Amino acid sequence: MVRDTDISTLLGRPISFPEFHGIGDVHSTHSKRLISYIKDEKFIEVLNKNRCIEGVFCKKNHAPLISERVFKMECDDPNFAFFSLLDFRAKSVFKNYSSLI
Numbered sequence: 001m002v003r004d005t006d007i008s009t010l011l012g013r014p015i016s017f018p019e020f021h022g023i024g025d026v027h028s029t030h031s032k033r034l035i036s037y038i039k040d041e042k043f044i045e046v047l048n049k050n051r052c053i054e055g056v057f058c059k060k061n062h063a064p065l066i067s068e069r070v071f072k073m074e075c076d077d078p079n080f081a082f083f084s085l086l087d088f089r090a091k092s093v094f095k096n097y098s099s100l101i
Contacts, residue, residue, distance in 0.1 A: 002019060002020040002021075002022070002035055002085070002089065006088060007073060007085070009088075010081060010084055010085055011073065011081065015073065017055065017071050018033075020033045020035045020055050021033040021034065022034050022035070023035050023036075023085060023086055023089065024036055024052075026038065026043050026046045026050060026053060027046065027050070028050070028052060028053070029050070029052050030052075031052065032051075032052055033052075033054045034053050034054065034055070035053075035054075035055040035056065035057070035082075036053045036055070036056050036057075036082070037056060037057040037058070037078040037079060037082035038056055038057070038058045038059075038062050038066070038078055039059075039078050039079045041062060041065065044062060044065050044066060047066060047067075047070070048066065048067040048070070053070060054070060054071060055070065055071040055072075055073065056070050056071070056072055056073065056078075057075055057078035057081040057082050057085075058072055058073070059074065059076070059078060060074045
């Protein structure tokens with residue numbers, strides 16, 4: 001699950017939305033309620049047609065082109081924000097454990 005506190009920490013500003021179920025690129029269909037990102041306008045049509053994507057990191061100039069059903073998180077570098085979130089979630093899920101070896 002991706003919570004609004006995760007995104008708020010990442011973007012450095014408060015943001016509120018229902019939890020997302022996962023993270024994926026604009027072609028992802030492995031789950032409902034996914035967060036994705038748009039760094040190029042040519043993928044907006046794909047994003048708008050993908051019913052699994054319900055949240056997106058995007059630049060301010062791309063936001064008006066994205067479907068109303070998608071929660072938009074405007075930022076200067078959507079690519080960096082997306083992969084920072086992916087890294088943040090991976091570190092929280094896959095913690096290092098000490099070994100007996």
